[in-house]
Amino acid sequence: MADFIVPVSQAYTKGSEPDKFLSLSKAAEPVKVPQTLFKGTSPEEALESLKNQPSYDTLLAVLEYLGNGGQNKPKFDIRTPGPLSAQIIHMLVTEIVPNYWTVLQESSDRAGIDALLACLRSLPGINAALTYVRSLIREVKSQPKDSGSSHVIFNLIYTLSLLADLLGDDGEVMRIWDHIVSTKDTTRVRPLRRELLSLFTSGKIVSLSAEAEDICRQASQLTEPRWIADNKQYISWLARNQVQWAKSQSREEDLELCAELGARALRLGHPEIFVRELFYNLLLQDDAGKEMFSKLVNSYPLHEQRKVLLLLLKLLSDLYLNSINNSDASEEYPTIWASVSVLQSIVANNDAQRNNLAAWLTGTSGAGVGEGCGIRRAAVAALADYKESILTVLERSLSQFSDQLYIKHTPILQQEAHSQVLLLAAGYVHRVAPMKLTVLLRSSLYLNAVSNRLAVSQSRARFLGMIVGEALSGLVHGKDSKLDFKMEEMTTEEADWYKSLVHVSDKAGPLDPLRTSMPSSPPRSSNKPARPSNKPRAPKLRNIPAKTGFVIEEVEDDEEQEDADLVPYAKPDSDAEDSDDDPTLINRNKPKAPVYIRDLISYLRDTENYDRQKLALTTAPTLIRRKANYGTEVVSHAEDLASLLIGLQDKFELENFYNLRLQGMVAVVVAQPKKMAPWFAKTLFDGDYSLSQRASILIVLGLSGREIAGFEISEYASATHFPSKVLPNKVEKHYLQLSSASNGLQAGTNLKALPSNALDTLAKSLSQTFLAPMAAEAADAATGPDALKLSSFTSRLEQSQANSSITSKSKSKNRGIRSIPNTTASVISTSFFFPLSSRFQAAMRSSAMTKIIFQPYLLALYLKTLGLLIHSAGPSTLALPQMTVELWDLVLGVRGRCLGSNTTDGEGDMAVTHAVLMALAALLDVNEGDVRGLCERQGRQVVESMEWVGNVFHNTRGGDGAGEENDVKMLAAGILIRLREAVEKYQTVLMGDLVGFT
Incomplete structure (x- = not known):
């Protein structure tokens, strides 16, 4: 067969041997490229070695050569921007890091990874890593979801790890700038200076890293989140870099650049974190640091100088001065x-x-x-x-x-x-x-x-x-x-x-x-802690004893030993865990319910233990109320309890979690209203919380205010009495009339579990109470004159006789009784209402807080809370005129967020409109006994509100069905009737106020 194969032609080159060429009759073998040893003669040789898939030893030799700047003259510096250095950096980022990153990290010594980071710690290196991250993100987005792009995801993870390690040190920005200044080419310093500021203060590092992490998280490949994707940690890193730079600077131009870097960092968000780092690590260190802090801040632009001053005032008050009880103004306070x-x-x-x-x-x-x-x-x-x-x-x-x-x-x-x-x-x-x-x-x-x-x-x-x-x-x-x-x-x-x-x-x-008294700054780590699982941990396996030779046998006894007079014990309730098929999974070492507040705090902090979290939530309302008036446990730990309860997350999907958490916070406020109600109001506007957490704070303030006023008593109120102060059940039933609705407690206390929408329910009942008299009057007017109704006449006669007898008795009893001051109303006004209303008007001047407080649901909940609080305070409150002024001004100030505005969507407009009308209804209801004084003091608000409510009534459709629009129209009609009655009755007073007469 080989004789039939004849070569068509054959050519020979000079110096070649014919036997080295393979004939067509022989099978071709793969050609192996020999691995040449890197000699370190030139950067071109280093680039060529990187392109030829170098071995691990060759890679270490290349990195060592590039890190040492080369051996030949002129000296080659990979950190200096140039065509050749750009090619080498591109190969390191796109080829070497995806293939060798895991090997370099798992090596016993860090020589290889340190050499790689030393080559890339520069503006070109960081920019190359960001460019590669951007290209990988674009590649993932361009591919279908099920295209199997796992290699791209892993490349993203490796590049993010590289970027986090490149920026890991606190003095990285200063070192990059020192290398730029050390170059002999002064013409390139100015553009590199602009590039440095743009790189670290434009926000692209955080945005690209966060987007890449989100892609990896969606692919379920993100095992360790990186700090460069968290804006807060990045701002803290920039602040520490500025501190290191300010401490070591010796040139005036360095201080100017350092100040410009800080001024731009203050515009990236979370400026309080930046100022706090400067305060701790620079100003409080020593006298030299204090002088450098003053010099650095004075180098900022005027707007940033003012921002630093305001944030420093806030920092001093929150961390140091608010905790001082300066009741004696003449005392010395260091x-x-x-x-x-x-x-x-x-x-x-x-x-x-x-x-x-x-x-x-x-x-x-x-x-x-x-x-x-x-x-x-x-x-x-x-x-x-x-x-x-x-x-x-x-x-x-x-x-x-x-x-x-x-x-x-x-x-x-x-x-x-x-x-x-x-x-x-x-x-x-x-x-x-x-x-x-x-x-x-x-x-x-x-x-x-x-x-x-x-x-x-x-x-x-x-x-x-x-x-x-x-x-x-x-x-x-x-x-x-x-x-x-x-x-x-x-x-x-x-x-x-x-x-x-x-x-x-x-x-x-x-x-x-x-x-x-400086609070310990949280330790910095290159990565955030791993995200905990949302499922409860499996309990630890118990040690099972070895089997013994004993056998347990049940022996029946024929004799009757039971006594007819003895009542047997009831069978214990079955344990849900006893029904488990595998007895090794049963956890018998369950934690006991906490009996001290410090134990409760430790349970709440243990977010990884299912049993402790459940016990803490179920016992918190009872334990806090029980300890409120005994000892100083609640007083000392009230703020810690409130902070933990606000930030608690439902990791284990506990039953009735949100209601229990709400009841715990209500118990804290009821236990210490003068201290914790202003604290919750401050946290609402100053704390870094989500909208749902801020909404829970408003609900807590509204419900606790109603409970303090005696309107809505919680089901846990009976826990305030120790068992020694409560009669046994057999004796108590002879003295107290029980009610089935109160679950064995005294009737009239209205004890019940609060639903999740408890505040909305209270607001609705308050609106119905406000509209009920007008509805009754309308029904009487529709059925005829009252004098022709025999039943109503009889009922009015009986009621008048009963009222006259009660009045005569009360007058005879009250002759020798002193008037008792309304301390509850004073607490609600000073601790609940005024902190909420005052901080809202202060927050309206902050652009960051305005976006939060004017969110439709939160704004509606806030207005309902104020309406419930002023109604809870009642008409006998001494501060009622001031509360009326503040609430009315606030209500009229948010009219732009109601019907007819373009700032929010239609649903939000309707919710805010209903809340505004509900607040107006509560305001008019509590001032019902002093309508003349209301017209004298707030005549312009009365006329202005009547005109606006009339527009709302005419522009709302309403209907026969039950809906939010129908509720708004009915509420607007009731308020409009009240305001028109006041205007018709006190028209002269209002006219005199409007024209400026007294």
Whole structure:
């Protein structure tokens, strides 16, 4: 057969041997490319070795050569941008990392991976990794979902790991810039400077990494999330880089670039994290760090300087000053003095920052509304050494304090904060320039401030006016001629504390109190903790004893040993775990129910244990209520309990999880209402929580306020009494009338489990209560005159006789009884309502918070909560006029989010409209007994609300069926009737108010 095969032609080259060529009759063998040893003569040779699929030893030799900068002259630096270095970096990122990353990581020594990272730690290396991530993402998106692109996913994971390791060190940005400056080509420094800022402050590192992680997570291949995909951790990394850079900088241009990097980082989001890192790691370190912090912040642009100042004020108040119980204003507080030193390091030698601090003290933001007085003491003391600034603060505060519109429309918490600033500034001005304060008290500002305050109907506003009048007069005038109102309100502890603020003299002190009480910063890790599983862990297997030789045998006894008089015990309830087919899976070592608050906290923190989480949730409402009035456990750990309950997630899909968590938070507020209700209101606007968690906070405030007022009592209320204070069931039934609806508890307490939409249910019942009298009047008018109805006449006669007898009895009994102050209404107004309303108006000035608070569902829930709280306070509340003013101004201020606006969708508009009408209904219902006073004080709001509600009524379809539109139309009709009745009855009063007559 081989003879038939004849070659067509045969050619020979010079120097070749014919026997080396294969004839066509022989089978061809694969050609093996010999692996040449890398000699390290040139970067071109290194590139060629990388292209030829190098072995592990060859790769290490190439990386060592590139990392050492080459051996020949001129020296080759792969970190310097250029055509050849770009090709080598491209090969390292796209070929070497996907093939060798796992091998390099699993090697015993880190020589290989360290050499690889050293070659890529530069602008070209990081940009190449980002470009490759972008191309892999594009490739995954272009392919079908079931195309089997697993190799692309793994390449994404390896490249993300490479990028995280490249940026792992805190001084990476500084080292990259030092290498750029060290190059001899100065013409390339400026473009590389712009590229450096764009790379680290444009947000593309976080965005690309997060998108890549999301793709890997969808493919179920993400085992370890990377920190570069978390914006918070990335901002913290940038701040630590700036700290390292600022500590080691020696050139002026380095400080400018460092400051520009920080200013841009503040615009990436979460600026509080950035400022906190600078505060801990730079300002509080030593005196040199404090000086460098001041120098660095003063190099920022003006807008970023103001942002740092405001965030620093917030940081000081939250971490240090709010925890100070400065009930004695004349006492020395080292923490306040240390805070003064911190603020002076910013405002010193910087007129713009002094103006910013003065504007914060006197502006509409409220000088830290809702915060403790400590931050205002520190801020005023920081300006005390600057005469012009402290005089500006005093004049602005006094002018604002006397403004009638400010008195009428500003939230009371904000007025209290400004009053404290006014008194503190007056004390410092009296010590610096006493004649200036004397002249100021003889001017019309002081006289108008006192007279305008005394003329208003709000009791709290009058109280502040009398306090300021007496305190300032006591500084200037003598003991005999000073102003004295001789009122009982001026002799209380609160009044004495306010008047003592003019004698406060804080000064700058050492930073040691801030260092000693500095909260531990969380340790930085290159990766976030692994995401826990959503399923409960399987219980550990018990040790099964070995089998013995004993046999258990049941022997029947023929004799009758049972006694007829003995009642046998009932069979125990079957355990669900006993029915398991595998006895080794039964967990007999279950945790016991916590009996102390610290045990409850440890159970809540153990998010990996199913049994502990379930026990903690079921026992939290009862345990907290039981411990509320016994000992200091709840007082000491109330904030920790509230924080844990707010952030708790339903990992194990527990039954009734959300209701139990809600009941736990309600128990915390009911146990400590004066402390925890303002804390929840502060957390609502300041905390980093989701919309559902913020909604749960509003529900907790509404339900706990109703329970404190006695309207809706929780099913766990009986837990407040220890068993020793409760009668046995056999004895209790002879003294108390039981109700089947109350589950064996006293009738009339309305004990019941609260559903998930409890707040909406309460709001609906309140609306129905508001509309019921008008519906009854309409029914009577439709059926004829009341005088012709025999049944109604008889019932009215019986009712009038009963009322007259009750009235006569009550008059005879009340002759010797003193009136009891309504402390519950005072708690609801000061601890629940005012913190919520004041912080909302302060949050409206923040662009970040505006997007959250104006979300339709959250805004509707917020308005319903305020309506329920003002209704819970009742008509006998002393602060009702001020509560009415704040709620009415807020309701009219959010009309743009209701029907007819284009800011939200139709469903959100309808929900907000219903909430606004419900708040108006509660406001009118609680002021039903003082409609004339309402028209005198809020005449413009009455007319304006009537016009707007009329438009809502005419523009809403409504119908016979039960729906949200029908509820809105009915509620609008009821409010419109009430407002028109008030306008017709007190038309003269309203007209006089509208035209400016008194």
